[in-house]
Amino acid sequence: MFSTPLVIQVYKYMSLQEDHLGTGVWHMQQTSVEQLKQHAIELRKTAVTMVYEAQSGHPGGSLSAADVISALYFRELNVDPTNPKWEDRDRFVLSKGHVAPIQYAALALRGFVSNESVYTLRQYGSPFQGHPDMKKCPGIDISTGSLGQGLSCAVGMAIAGQRDEKDYRVFAMVGDGECQEGQIWEAIQAAVKYKLDNLIVFVDNNRLQIDGFCEDVMPLLDLEKKFDAFGFDTTRIDGHSMEQIVETLDTFAKQKNGKPKCIVCDTVKGKGVSYMEDQAAWHGTAPNKEEFELAIKELEGGLPV
Amino acid sequence: MSVTKKAVEKKATRAAFGDEIVRLGESNKDIYVVDIDIGKSCKTDKFIEKFPMQHINVGIAEQNGAGIAAGLATTGKIPFISTYAVFGSLRMAEQIRQEVCYPNLNVKIACSHGGLTPGNDGGSHQAIEDMGVMRSFPNMTVIMGADYHSTRKLIAEAAAMYGPVYLRFTRDAVPMIYDENETFEIGKAKKLRDGEDIAIIANGDTVRLAIEAAEQLEQNGISVKLLDMHTIKPLDVEAVKDCLDIGRIITVEDHNILNGLGSAVAEVIAEAGKGQLARIGVQDRFGESAPYEKLLEINGITVEDIIAKANQLLTN
Ligand SMILES: Cc1ncc(C[n+]2csc(CCOP(=O)(O)OP(=O)(O)O)c2C)c(N)n1
Ligand SMILES: [Mg+2]
Numbered sequence: 001m002f003s004t005p006l007v008i009q010v011y012k013y014m015s016l017q018e019d020h021l022g023t024g025v026w027h028m029q030q031t032s033v034e035q036l037k038q039h040a041i042e043l044r045k046t047a048v049t050m051v052y053e054a055q056s057g058h059p060g061g062s063l064s065a066a067d068v069i070s071a072l073y074f075r076e077l078n079v080d081p082t083n084p085k086w087e088d089r090d091r092f093v094l095s096k097g098h099v100a101p102i103q104y105a106a107l108a109l110r111g112f113v114s115n116e117s118v119y120t121l122r123q124y125g126s127p128f129q130g131h132p133d134m135k136k137c138p139g140i141d142i143s144t145g146s147l148g149q150g151l152s153c154a155v156g157m158a159i160a161g162q163r164d165e166k167d168y169r170v171f172a173m174v175g176d177g178e179c180q181e182g183q184i185w186e187a188i189q190a191a192v193k194y195k196l197d198n199l200i201v202f203v204d205n206n207r208l209q210i211d212g213f214c215e216d217v218m219p220l221l222d223l224e225k226k227f228d229a230f231g232f233d234t235t236r237i238d239g240h241s242m243e244q245i246v247e248t249l250d251t252f253a254k255q256k257n258g259k260p261k262c263i264v265c266d267t268v269k270g271k272g273v274s275y276m277e278d279q280a281a282w283h284g285t286a287p288n289k290e291e292f293e294l295a296i297k298e299l300e301g302g303l304p305v
Numbered sequence: 306m307s308v309t310k311k312a313v314e315k316k317a318t319r320a321a322f323g324d325e326i327v328r329l330g331e332s333n334k335d336i337y338v339v340d341i342d343i344g345k346s347c348k349t350d351k352f353i354e355k356f357p358m359q360h361i362n363v364g365i366a367e368q369n370g371a372g373i374a375a376g377l378a379t380t381g382k383i384p385f386i387s388t389y390a391v392f393g394s395l396r397m398a399e400q401i402r403q404e405v406c407y408p409n410l411n412v413k414i415a416c417s418h419g420g421l422t423p424g425n426d427g428g429s430h431q432a433i434e435d436m437g438v439m440r441s442f443p444n445m446t447v448i449m450g451a452d453y454h455s456t457r458k459l460i461a462e463a464a465a466m467y468g469p470v471y472l473r474f475t476r477d478a479v480p481m482i483y484d485e486n487e488t489f490e491i492g493k494a495k496k497l498r499d500g501e502d503i504a505i506i507a508n509g510d511t512v513r514l515a516i517e518a519a520e521q522l523e524q525n526g527i528s529v530k531l532l533d534m535h536t537i538k539p540l541d542v543e544a545v546k547d548c549l550d551i552g553r554i555i556t557v558e559d560h561n562i563l564n565g566l567g568s569a570v571a572e573v574i575a576e577a578g579k580g581q582l583a584r585i586g587v588q589d590r591f592g593e594s595a596p597y598e599k600l601l602e603i604n605g606i607t608v609e610d611i612i613a614k615a616n617q618l619l620t621n
Contacts, residue, residue: 087380087381091379133407133408134379134408135408135409141379142375142376142379142404142408143403143404143407143408144403145403146399146403146404148368149368149372149399149400149403149404150372151372152368152369152370152371152372152373152375152376152400152404153372153373153375153376153379153404154376155369155372155373155376156372156373156374156375156376156377156378156379156380156384157376157377157379157380158376159361159373159376159377160376160377160380160381160382161380163358163359164380182368183366183368183369183372183400186363186364186366186368186369187369187372187373189364189366189369190361190363190364190366190369190373193364194361
């Protein structure tokens with residue numbers, strides 16, 4: 001049902017490198033917490049570089065999401081880079097689609113696309129659109145960009161998996177600001193009604209949106225309690241603690257109890273780049289040369305604990 | 306083409322959806338219905354009963370319904386979202402744009418209560434701009450059948466093709482026009498009459514009016530070409546161009562005269578640089594509670610209006 005010519009075209013465009021393709025099954029469960037942390041730093045560097053090269057894009061929310069993305073792509077998601085549309089794959093929906101750079105970075109490191117190609121972000125003809133485009137980029141399960149909508153699509157995928165008696169799971173990531181959209185709560189209602197325990201929702205709770213702190217723009221109150229009140233199994237973790245992320249994925253997220261799961265991840269917007277941290281101004285701003293070099297230097301030094 | 310002479314029998318085209326979707330669901334387990342709490346009214350009840358595992362009811366949450374349908378479509382399902390035209394085209398318009406049309410997913414939006422047909426519900430429920438909105442989205446196909454049988458055929462065609470389709474039905478019963486065996490092709494106008502003096506292009510529930518007007522005009526010695534333009538996008542441009550030699554064209558639609566069939570035909574005529582057009586339709590005004598036929602009358606969408614427009618064009 002998908003037009004293969006497009007996908008082939010994308011591969012050609014990206015001139016996939018041998019060393020990133022055909023590596024077969026990733027031995028995910030063997031990826032150690034240490035490796036995941038290392039990957040998260042790589043993802044951050046790649047995402048910041050992409051935004052720097054494009055002089056456009058969203059670094060803040062990419063950096064806050066990096067640790068969860070690392071755990072998903074290098075440990076959790078049952079996907080096959082050589083067959084991105086494999087019908088039994090786990091799905092990942094980046095409902096906060098503006099942080100596409102961090103997902104593209106993961107797709108590259110995981111071998112869906114070549115490492116070099118992602119630096120065409122936001123350029124004419126690039127598969128790496130400003131927001132994820134399932135028609136152009138392998139490994140994207142649904143196009144997003146308009147906030148509040150991706151979670152509904154994730155619910156649709158999870159219903160299909162359930163009805164088809166498939167084992168795949170659907171992971172989604174929403175922003176905290178995004179949770180101001182009414183449609184998010186519509187999707188949550190439906191996930192509970194249809195008992196989608198194959199759906200795992202991460203809230204990237206970085207407390208910021210475009211115009212400032214969510215608390216000031218439109219208070220979200222306690223998202224953990226809200227998801228819980230709507231009928232989700234809910235937990236709250238430090239979204240930068242790889243230990244907690246892995247532990248939560250290994251236990252909490254795997255419960256087959258007829259309830260969808262929500263993991264509220266307390267994060268820092270801009271995490272890992274000192275001058276970006278907790279700054280609304282770095283939501284959608286590209287660093288200049290000096291700022292970029294400082295960012296890479298800081299990231300290479302590792303994250304302060 | 307064969308027009309049934311017993312044009313007295315009437316059926317709402319939403320009933321065509323209710324019947325056809327059951328037939329489709331039977332032969333294809335990927336056919337899903339996404340209801341939004343108006344299943345009964347939209348005639349999905351038989352489908353629900355027969356295929357509960359192919360049915361989802363999202364409650365009164367149109368936007369989520371559209372998103373869920375998109376998610377289902379990514380897995381190879383063929384979801385039909387079922388609601389009223391005013392909500393299906395407007396409340397979920399952005400969701401349809403972003404999550405259905407932009408990724409070109411195989412989602413069908415099947416809407417009852419098209420145009421002025423929900424007369425007594427009032428202006429809030431009369432969808433006069435829906436086809437215009439849907440026509441603006443790349444990848445979208447926009448269809449309204451003229452009667453029960455043609456609507457069934459067009460629904461089947463929509464299910465068989467890949468990509469987003471907006472289907473619009475009548476709430477109220479409209480006369481049966483076509484024989485059960487008539488075939489229809491999406492994007493191809495159905496020629497109901499050939500003629501030389503004037504061309505009438507109608508769609509949906511106004512085709513019946515155009516047929517009657519054409520018959521009366523013929524009785525007065527005016528030769529009429531009549532097209533049922535069930536698909537307004539992709540428009541059958543060739544069929545419109547074939548009317549340019551006649552030069553006098555009337556469009557008739559139960560939709561705002563802006564952005565619907567009349568506008569689509571006007572675009573072809575303007576680009577061709579020849580021909581005269583008169584548009585009959587809702588006069589860019591909201592409706593009110595009234596019988597459906599009364600609302601048509603207020604907007605000048607009657608047999609008499611079509612005849613008067615024809616005579617006007619002929620004397621110009
Ligand atoms: C429907 C919609 N409205 C507005 C925007 C513009 N926008 C892009 S990002 C953003 C803020 C998102 O905040 P949040 O969800 O908290 O994401 P994060 O902090 O992780 O970047 C807004 C308003 C959008 N993309 N979609
Ligand atoms: Mg935020």
